[in-house]
Amino acid sequence: MGWPLAVSAGLMEKSSRALVAALWPLTAGHLIATLLVILPFALLVSLVEWQRQIQFGASLAVIAFGVFRLVDRRHPRALARIPPTQLGLWSFAIAIAHGAGLMLVPIYLGLCKSSDVDGGHEAAGALINASLKMALLVAVTHSIAMIAAGGCLAWLVYRYLGLKFVSRSWFNLDAAWAVSLILVGAIALALSLFD
Numbered sequence: 001m002g003w004p005l006a007v008s009a010g011l012m013e014k015s016s017r018a019l020v021a022a023l024w025p026l027t028a029g030h031l032i033a034t035l036l037v038i039l040p041f042a043l044l045v046s047l048v049e050w051q052r053q054i055q056f057g058a059s060l061a062v063i064a065f066g067v068f069r070l071v072d073r074r075h076p077r078a079l080a081r082i083p084p085t086q087l088g089l090w091s092f093a094i095a096i097a098h099g100a101g102l103m104l105v106p107i108y109l110g111l112c113k114s115s116d117v118d119g120g121h122e123a124a125g126a127l128i129n130a131s132l133k134m135a136l137l138v139a140v141t142h143s144i145a146m147i148a149a150g151g152c153l154a155w156l157v158y159r160y161l162g163l164k165f166v167s168r169s170w171f172n173l174d175a176a177w178a179v180s181l182i183l184v185g186a187i188a189l190a191l192s193l194f195d
Contacts, residue, residue: 002026002091002147003154009084010158019158022087023151029091030100031143035136037101042135052192059189066181073174100146101139 006026010019041058082090095101157165 002030002087002094003150003157005082005087005090006151006154007158007163008082009087010154011163012084016155016158018084019154020151022084023147023154025084025088026091026150027143027147029088029093030095030146031140033092033095034101034139034143036096038135038139039132042132055188055192059185059192062181062185062188064185066178066183066185068178069174069181070178 002022006019006022009022010016012018041054
């Protein structure tokens with residue numbers, strides 16, 4: 001979700017270098033937020049006898065956060081214009097608020113069973129469960145993939161579409177994000193209850 005700020009930085013500075021420079025603090029903030037959420041779960045995996053309860057609690061947390069985001073759609077006005085010096089802090093706060101690390105928790109906790117998911121999710125789950133070092137690698141890889149996709153989108157909008165396109169076609173993804181969190185949480189909850 002940080003790519004519009006990268007576009008904004010490029011447009012404000014009238015420089016594609018400003019766009020590229022904005023990607024670094026956005027990446028750092030997203031990575032720190034992801035690690036903050038996933039590392040406690042990495043440490044909890046050693047408590048195998050509590051796995052079902054942890055799965056149940058994580059599922060409820062994801063559902064509750066999705067419902068909260070669906071009900072409370074307000075965005076603080078202070079977030080409307082973020083200076084380039086605060087992009088890392090913004091990226092961290094938004095990644096925490098939007099649950100960036102939470103989407104990795106179902107894979108990490110083994111909520112994705114091999115019969116329900118593709119080989120990629122199964123491999124990711126096996127890698128994460130292998131060690132704490134692998135959990136860190138997965139979080140870093142996730143952040144790099146996120147910033148690569150967002151950076152490409154930001155560059156394309158900045159280079160070819162510009163500010164008029166962004167201001168005319170802006171849409172709010174909060175409802176879709178909230179509904180997806182609720183669905184994922186409900187599926188994870190069902191798996192934890194009936195497994």
